[in-house]
Amino acid sequence: MTVNGHSNGVNGAGPSTLSPLQVEPSSVEAARILPQALELVQNFIASGEQPDTYVAPWGSIPDFRKAVSLSLPDKTASDDALLDAIKLVFDNSVNPWTGRFLDKLYAAPTPVGIAADLVLSAVNANAHVMSASPVLSLAEERCVEGLCELFGFTEKKADGLTMPGGSSANTLAVQTALANLFPKFRTQGMLGVMQQLTEEKRAPRPLLFTSSQSHYSLDKAAISSGLGLDSVVKVDCDDAGRMDPKALDHALTAAKEQGTGTPFLINATSGTTVLGSFDPLPELSAVARKHNCWLHIDGSWGGPIVFSHRQTYSDLMKGSHLADSITINPHKLLNVPLQCSFLLVRDADTLSANSLDAAYLFHSKDRRENAAMKTMGCGRRGDALKFWLYWVRYGKNGFGAHVDAGLALAIELVEYIRSKPTEIELGPLADPLFLQICFRPLQPGRVDDSASWQLDAEEVKKRSAATQHVYQELKTRRMFAVDFAPLPNGIGDYIRLVVHPRTKMEDLKTLVDQVAEIGQSYWKQQA
Structure with missing residues (x-):
């Protein structure tokens, strides 16, 4: 039988719909298009492995906008037009496969990750309920168990789930804490929290405490949870960027004694964005218990x-078992494709505060079968599958060797920078050193005096200007992608690079040499 010329055959007998999205069996279209698309992927990777390939295709965003436009056609396009569109994406994208993308906290995935993303797209399952995504849900469950075991969440039945990014995971942690510590939050929101605190003769403003070097997502979490930015208290850090437990204790005590608010959550950062510092978990957990x-x-x-x-x-990470919740993003240091983030909780029951009875979707009370019961969202990509396939491929020991390779690179690079005391000024470092290294060009005739970091405002301004000039010149050259950032204690802007474990040491040394060369030229122009 045909309808308007379309067969309604089944079992692959031919097109059975009126939709222009399927004018032939999908298996036939896939066999024709996917190998060609895969060839473009392979070419992109191979290009990145060539030493003369630019890491970024454009030196500036304005130039990119002038040169590239994307069409939204009315009519169906041919295979060639589709593949041309895919090629345009590769030709105009940052190429992480160069190993010279040192700008952000993520880098190129591995081919395993590309395969994993292909699998996820092919099964196209929503991991909100296990009946729709049996293996994806099981992979998520198993990865959560493995991570909880590593962090020491073993005394109670721990739990967790993937989230669309670390910011979302941090936000859910704040919302979960509010709902568990203030039961009225679930039904009455912040009004109920204020009423509860007033009844308990406590200051009616919940306060979130985090370090001055923490990620901005904690501020966003305060906004999303209805707390507002004024409920976020930033705590001083030491010279290595770690939150000071004594300063934290003092801030908590002062808030309660002065009636400015009621502390409810302490956020400890393990790996700050700029310096890569780790807050002292055992000391912070003692403060959390005290308050x-x-x-x-x-x-x-x-x-x-x-x-x-x-x-x-x-x-x-010693003391992590004392936390109530933890966020971890395998899509950063472990090179799993974006996005792959987890929120873990020490007590599985705390996530019940996020559950609602949706009889049309959740047909049991078992949260293992209904992952969407644990979060505020519904649609969920099975991102844990990517991490599980990585774990299958590389193993726990492989993850450890990968991390340690990055640490070894960072240590060697710091020594190389220190060998140039008249050209490069080394910024503060995490203790122990992690994977971020901050440095800037030094004015000729000076010797690196960064150990004291006692600079007046005018000197800070001058050195920051040199840093920004180097940054812009590196963007123009397009061979390296790095960032710059203001460092703590008002010492100004530094070039900040992220030492990814798969980066080549010769590339890192070349980058340092270019910063020195550009900087020396800049200072001569200023003389």
């Missing part, structure tokens, strides 16, 4: 240090 606060660890960047075979580094 009856929920302890959350934002390990979005540094959490994978738990895999390290070097005790000095794996011990940076």
Whole structure:
């Protein structure tokens, strides 16, 4: 039987719909298009492996906008037009496969990750309920179990789930803490929280405490949770960027004594964005217990240090078992494709505060079968599958060796920078050193005096200007992608690079040499 010329055959007998999205069996279209698309992927990777390939196709966003436009056609396009569109994406994208993308906290995935994303797209399952995504849900469950075991969440039945990014995971942690510590939050929102605190003769403003070097997502979480930015208290850090437990204790005590608010959550950062510093977890957990606060660890960047075979580094997560919740992003340090983030909780029951009875969707009370019961969202990509396939391929020991390779690179690079005391000024470093290194060009005739970091405002301004000039010149050259950032204690802007474990040391040294060369030229022009 045909309808308007379309067969309604089944079992692959031919097109059975009126939709222009399927004018032939999908298997036929896939066999024709996917190999050609895969060839473009392989060419992109191979191009990145060539030493003369630019890491960024354009030196500036305005130039890019002038040169590239994307069409939205009315009519169906041919295979060639589709493949041309895919090629346009590759030709105008940052190429992380160069190994010279040192700008952000993520880098190129591995081919395993590309395969994993292909699998996810092919099955196209929503991981909100297990009946729709049996293996994806099981992979998520297993990865959560493995991570909880690593972080020491073993006393109670722990739980967790993937989230669309570390910011979302941190926000859910704040919302979960509010709902568990203030039961009225679930039904009455912040009004109920204020009423509860007033009845308990406590200051009616819940306060979230985090370090001055923490990620901005904690501020966003305060906005999203209805707390507002004024409920976020930033705590001083030491010279290595770690939150000071004594300063934290003092801030908590002062808030209660002065009636400015009621502390409810302490956020500890494991791997700060700029310096890569780790807050001292055992000391912070003691402060959290003293003040009856929920302890959350934002390990979005540094959490994978738990895999390290070097005790000095794996011990940076010592005390993680005392936290109430932890965020970790395998899509950063472990090179799993974006996005792949987890929120873990020490007590599975705390996530029940996020559950609602949706009889049309959830047909049991078992949260393992209904992952969407644990979060505020519904549609969920099965991102845990990517991490599970990585774990299958590389193993826990492989993750540890990967992290340790990055640490070895960072240590060697710092020594190389220190060998140039008249050309490069080294910024503050995490203690122990992690994977971020901050440095800037030094004015000729000076010797690196960064150990004291006692600079007047005019000198800070001059050195920051030199840093920004180097940054812009590197963008123009397009061979390296790095960032710059203001460092703590008002010492100005520094070039900040992220040492990814798969980066080549010769590339890192070349980058340092270019910063020195550009900087020397700049200072001569200023003389």
